[in-house]
Amino acid sequence: MTDKTAHTAKNAGGGDVRLSGISKSYGSFHAVRPLDLTIPQGSFFALLGASGCGKTTTLRMIAGLEDPTTGTVFLGDRDVTDLPPYKRPVNTVFQSYALFPHMNIFENIAFGLRRRGIKSVKPQVDEMIDLVQLGEHAHKKPHQLSGGQQQRVAVARALINHPQVLLLDEPLGALDLKLRRQMQLELKRIQTEVGITFVHVTHDQEEAMTMADQVAVMNGGRVEQLGAPADLYENPQTTFVANFLGTSNLIEAEVVETGADVLATAGGGRLRVPGARCTDAVRTGGKVLVGVRPEKITITHADDAGSIADGRNRVTGRIADSSFIGVSTQFVVNSPAGAELQVFEQNVERDTRLVPGAEVVLHWNPAHTFGLDAAQDIDAGVETVEDAA
Ligand SMILES: Nc1ncnc2c1ncn2[C@@H]1O[C@H](COP(=O)(O)OP(=O)(O)O)[C@@H](O)[C@H]1O
Ligand SMILES: [Mg+2]
Numbered sequence: 001m002t003d004k005t006a007h008t009a010k011n012a013g014g015g016d017v018r019l020s021g022i023s024k025s026y027g028s029f030h031a032v033r034p035l036d037l038t039i040p041q042g043s044f045f046a047l048l049g050a051s052g053c054g055k056t057t058t059l060r061m062i063a064g065l066e067d068p069t070t071g072t073v074f075l076g077d078r079d080v081t082d083l084p085p086y087k088r089p090v091n092t093v094f095q096s097y098a099l100f101p102h103m104n105i106f107e108n109i110a111f112g113l114r115r116r117g118i119k120s121v122k123p124q125v126d127e128m129i130d131l132v133q134l135g136e137h138a139h140k141k142p143h144q145l146s147g148g149q150q151q152r153v154a155v156a157r158a159l160i161n162h163p164q165v166l167l168l169d170e171p172l173g174a175l176d177l178k179l180r181r182q183m184q185l186e187l188k189r190i191q192t193e194v195g196i197t198f199v200h201v202t203h204d205q206e207e208a209m210t211m212a213d214q215v216a217v218m219n220g221g222r223v224e225q226l227g228a229p230a231d232l233y234e235n236p237q238t239t240f241v242a243n244f245l246g247t248s249n250l251i252e253a254e255v256v257e258t259g260a261d262v263l264a265t266a267g268g269g270r271l272r273v274p275g276a277r278c279t280d281a282v283r284t285g286g287k288v289l290v291g292v293r294p295e296k297i298t299i300t301h302a303d304d305a306g307s308i309a310d311g312r313n314r315v316t317g318r319i320a321d322s323s324f325i326g327v328s329t330q331f332v333v334n335s336p337a338g339a340e341l342q343v344f345e346q347n348v349e350r351d352t353r354l355v356p357g358a359e360v361v362l363h364w365n366p367a368h369t370f371g372l373d374a375a376q377d378i379d380a381g382v383e384t385v386e387d388a389a
Contacts, residue, residue, distance in 0.1 A: 015076020016041050017062060017165055017197060022071035023221075024057050031057045033221040034070060039165075039199060039214075041076075044191050046208035047201045049218035050244070050381075055201040058218075059167050062199065064088050075164060091158035092167040093151075095174055099142040105129070105153050106138045112161040128156040131190060148179045148186075155190060165197045172207065184210050205245050209233070217241050219381070233293075237279050239372055242291055244381035249297075251290040251315070251338040252374060255282050262371060264288055267336030269315040271369065278371030287374035294342040296368040299331055301351060302359035314363040317341065319356050329354075333362060 017039040024032040032054040039045045047055045060066035062073060064085035073081045080088050099108050109128050110121040129138055132152040134145075142150055151171055158166055171187070172180045188211050191198045202208050208215045209229040216223045217232065217240070225232055225241045236242035239250060253264035253271055262273045262282050271290045275282075282288050292313070300308055308314060317335030324347075331343040331354070343362060345354075354360065 015078075015164075016074075017199065018074040019058075019062070020072045020074065022058070022061055022068045022073065024054070024061060024066060025069045030221050032061070035223060037216060037223060037226070039197060041197055042195050043213045044188065044198045044200065044211055046212035046215045047199065047218055048203070048205060048208040048215050048244075050203055053218040054221040055203075055218055056169055059092070059169055059199060059201050062165070063090050063092050063167055065092075089162075089164035090167060091161055091163040091165075092169065093154050093158050093171045095170040095172075099150055099153055099157070101142055104139050104141055105134060105145070108142065108153055109156045109160055111157060124160060128160050131159070131193060132156045132186075146179070147175050148183050151175070151183060152186065155187070159190075159194060159196075163196065165199060166191075168198060168200045170201055170203070172202075180204075180207070187211065209245070217244065219244075235277065235370060236291070236372070238380070239289065239376045239378055240381035242370075242372065242381070243379065247294050247342050248291050249294065249338065249341045250372065250378050251292075251341075252378065253288055253290045253337075255284050255286050255288050258282055258284055261366070262288065264290055264371075266290065266338065267315060269313075269335075269337050271313045271315075271337075272366035273369045273371040274367060277369065280371075280373040282371060289372040289374050289376070289378060291370040291372055292364055292368060294330075294344040297341075297343045297362050297364045299333070299343050299345055299354060300361045300363065301353045302361060303353075305361045308361060308363050311366070312363040313366050313369060314361050315341070316359070316361055319354060319358045319360055321356055322354065331360075333360060335362065 019035055019037040021034045021036060023034040047058060049055055057066060061068045064083055072079055106125055110125045113121045113124060129135055132155060134149060134152055137145060137149060172183050175183060184207055200211060212229060215229055215232055216226045219240050225237050232241060233245055242248035242250060251266045253266035255262060255264050257263040260275050262275050262278055264271050273290055315335045315337040317333040319331055320334050321332040323330045328344045328346050333341045333343060335341055341362060
């Protein structure tokens, strides 16, 4: 890429990344199913899903490293489907950042400029070194830096080309947990500062939720749901999303009344779900999966059941397990309504009677309840592969 094209890319006003009917098959295997996705210009966008769901393939089709089997890739109004990678205003940062070991940090970052024949690289390289806060390390070699610092060099090395879109494929996967948390904040800051579109691939739901404005949750080559993190968390539309993002209690219940609220019964308890929070048209006599997050639930010893306010959803049960984790206690409760319900209770005033074996009532505000189509695998997304790459 010449310097001129780089600047054209920078100044073109960018535009959204738009995937239209994009798919990728290898023989009869569908790695990515036909997919329509708009990634708004300037957003921090995450592709989230378990290993093998098609994240990298999708990213590589945006980069031009993989030819789509069907569909079109647009950058703004421009169809780039047939452009080779080096002609796209896109740069990629990989998990294995492969810096040039014999060059110092300054030269690693300057590489893209030098390759384009630019002579006076110092102002731009210094600006990048400032951006990623590696000022005192400019003259070190990569092996003298920590993993997190090396990854920042990789980001600077990509950004110096002024891409319109930066693609990041599990860029923090090689870092330990604490460093990963720091780098999440760091990358978020850098994206805010430069304002270009970041498309970040990760299998770590916490990472996606912390960093992204918008998250596309992928499963089996499809996008199951797209939205802002809080929206996905509060309003999952499928069991996979409900279970993959955090933890959900899903209770199979029978619908006894429909209307503004849906009333359902499970294990002798009556549960109310706001009709607007049910993903499917529910009908009397049909089944619905009643969902509630563990932190929305209050746990009360059965002896005090009389003190629970009217109008709350409630199910009875027995504590199977409890673990004290400082800020909260996590309970596992077996109920006639469902096995192994999860409850997170903040440790404000601990009730010492709440130990395994105790009879309890779980209760929560019906507004915090959602309803999902019962014709799905209730356990979809429960097990996540932690070592995905
Ligand atoms: N070149 C290829 N040939 C055959 N199958 C492939 C190829 N590349 C990827 N796949 C398969 O496509 C699926 C999606 O892969 P990938 O996009 O790398 O997943 P992710 O990044 O979400 O882990 C996987 O099942 C993978 O094995
Ligand atoms: Mg991958």
